[in-house]
Amino acid sequence: MKLLEVEDLSVVYEASRSDPVRAVREVSLTLDDGEFVGLVGESGCGKSTLGYAITRMLRPPARLESGRVIFSGTDIASLSGERLRRMRSHGFALVLQSGMNALNPVRSIENHFGDVLRAHQRTSRADVRRRAIELLEAVKLPPETLRRFPHELSGGMRQRVAIGLVLALDPRLVIFDEPTTALDVLVQKAVIDTIKDLQRKVGFTAVLISHDLGLVLDSADRVLVMYAGRIVEDQPPARMVTNPAHPYTRALLGCYADPRAERVELAGIPGSPPDLSQPSAGCSYAPRCTLVEPGCSSAEPPLVEIGPRTSVACYVTARQSAHPVAGHENEGQQ
């Protein structure tokens, strides 16, 4: 069942002294109930901006330029004020990149839970405590954590508290914006495992935003690859590893070393992403692409379905795999 539909979403960063930067460009996507979706791309590709746009957390100079975000039947892109605030309970939630700093240094963990729970309904002190202990248990923290202040907790523990706070909202969609970036690999693994575990138990839809392709391929059921403000590929991870559709995904996979290989050969991606403040004609990956053809510079390639649960925004790949699913080509995406 569809939970979220994003249609033609564009976000622009407006600076007074330079050209506006179009960080997210005409993105459309659909998320189903209970999916675990990974969103990968390099720095500046617009993945976090997309996450902030979906949860309506964009702040100036970022501005929602156009598009609709339909969350279980309501266009939340047009909501504001108190109605938007109410949607944050039983709705959509965001876990920030640096969970380290996501907690108010002068409030105890118990007060944090109190603030979130009371923001959406009247809750007695005893109920706050009971619910907070349950939530802490869900993120594998002891009940004593309630009495602690943020500076007394480690980075991993703080990120767990942040996840617990988000769960207090009873959300149906949680966007995790690089939740483990500031943590070391072992803590990172533990936090991701907790997220996966909760997602399965509670049943919310999760979007994991990361620049770490390995992490996303490991944990998600569906992977979206972003490049220069657009989604260029959409595939389940298993098939993406063996059969990447977009030349950019292929190049990204080439950047990872197999630790068991006798001789490691690493390939970078020559060139750099385009300047999003300048309008571009044609495919924005074309200047770095190995498969580039003259037709690539005519217009941005649309995201088209080329197989079951597989879409790609590339003229060349789409044409090569056009025969088996030719009929789907005009439908756009799945």
Add this chain to the structure above:
Amino acid sequence: MNPIIRKLILFVATLWAAVTVNFFIPRLMPGTPGDAALAKLAGNGPINPAQRQAIDATLGVPHGSLVSQYWTYLDNSAHGRFGISYTYFPQTVSSLILHALPWTLVLVGTVTVIAFVVGTLLGVLAAWRRGRAVDTVATVGGTFTSGFPYFWTALLLLFVFAFKLNWFPIKGGYAADVSPNLSLAFVRDAAFHSVLPALTILISGLGGWLLGMRNNMINTLGEDYVTFAEANGLRGRTVALRYAARNALLPNLTAFGMALGLVVGGSLLTEVVFAYPGVGYLLYNAVVNEDFPLMQALFLVITVSVLVANFAVDLLYGLLDPRAR
């Protein structure tokens, strides 16, 4: 060790150091007050030992070693015995200070607290409504008024409201025909006299608090915990006060402690312009008349009150910021 006890020990040590420095610095200077007086007299001819003794006795030049003098000094300071004022002879220094202190504490103290509270609240509002009309008016107004020098504001108010319009009294803390006691008539009269000095301090002080708080608050509004609180759907007022303002207040608190400590020193220029019977005016008269006992005692009182205010703010900081415990 209990942090409060640790802070208390530190406070006592600092206090002792300040009092000690206050004692030794004048004594490090070569010569005694007696020598200075004798040098003037020497022009009239040779001086015999009897004259010298008489002068020493008049000026109270101390006998005994430096150490015994130091103990006497500590004992006297602890009991508030600061000697007799030269200017207001034969009044004692401590009675002069005790009479001036309430005027300054009530006027400057109250206005400093009001300026801090109102300035901080306006700063919060300006930052929360950043870029809107409230912000523009508050920020431009704050920058404008905080640029006024105290004495200039004082003179301007005096000229317009007291001299030209004759709405308020031109000088003093109370009218000549009422006697200072706690009657309603006196309190009303004193309040009436304090309007212009209070306005002066408020106008010059408010802008600084407002701008400081606005800038701190804009910084904390960019913090992740504010974004996260908003993303969790906390009410706007909760986010503004408990998350942003609460943290933005902490750096300002230190400045407030300093300001509170300096209250006792009085608002010198304001009190001078309005001939207000406070500590600032007393200090001004002491300096102008070279009244050393009065000056030394006033400096000691000011030093001690700055230390006490800082100690109090330090304790308050521990309550407000769990990281400082």
